[in-house]
Amino acid sequence: MRTRSDLNFFMITKRVERIAACLPADWGSAYDHVTIGCTVESQAQAEKRLPLYNLLPLRCKTLICEPLLSPIDLAPYLTGEVEMVVVGGESGEEARSCHFDWVMEIRAACIACGVSFVFKQTGANFVKGGKHYRIPRKLQQSQARKAAIDYRVDSEL
Numbered sequence: 001m002r003t004r005s006d007l008n009f010f011m012i013t014k015r016v017e018r019i020a021a022c023l024p025a026d027w028g029s030a031y032d033h034v035t036i037g038c039t040v041e042s043q044a045q046a047e048k049r050l051p052l053y054n055l056l057p058l059r060c061k062t063l064i065c066e067p068l069l070s071p072i073d074l075a076p077y078l079t080g081e082v083e084m085v086v087v088g089g090e091s092g093e094e095a096r097s098c099h100f101d102w103v104m105e106i107r108a109a110c111i112a113c114g115v116s117f118v119f120k121q122t123g124a125n126f127v128k129g130g131k132h133y134r135i136p137r138k139l140q141q142s143q144a145r146k147a148a149i150d151y152r153v154d155s156e157l
Helices: 017-021 042-057 100-114 137-147
Strands: 009-013 034-039 060-065 082-088 116-121 127-128 131-134
Touching: 009 060, 017 042, 034 042, 042 060, 060 100, 082 100, 100 116, 100 127, 116 137
Parallel strands: 009 034, 034 060, 060 082, 082 116
Antiparallel strands: 127 131
16 A cells, blocks of 8 residues: 555444554554545444544544444534545345434535534335335435535535
């Protein structure tokens, strides 16, 4: 990665406790062209992973709330280094529900903290306005786009 600074690298993990040990010796305060994202699907996982994640020497940080399985208060973790939050429901026959209210709460926290927000997909079991919707996989991303709730800071998206 160090030698290919002409490319942007994007990695996602839920094992943030392993990142520091895996960084190259010449990492320093980070490579500008490498983003390491952290997944958080619930408040419990946010409280476990994000304090560690925010301490890591990373210039480009993204949070992935997918599958979103519960409400999450991300506001305490949206530091100046977090550039974007991506949210999506779970796919598949046995998918757990994703509630639109949870998505909107995360979006509000992102806007308040000046962090870009992307609603990637509804998931297979989506709850909005008290109604439960079963959404086929091929429509989950397009339904999220129809909500038109993405929030962009500057021109990064």
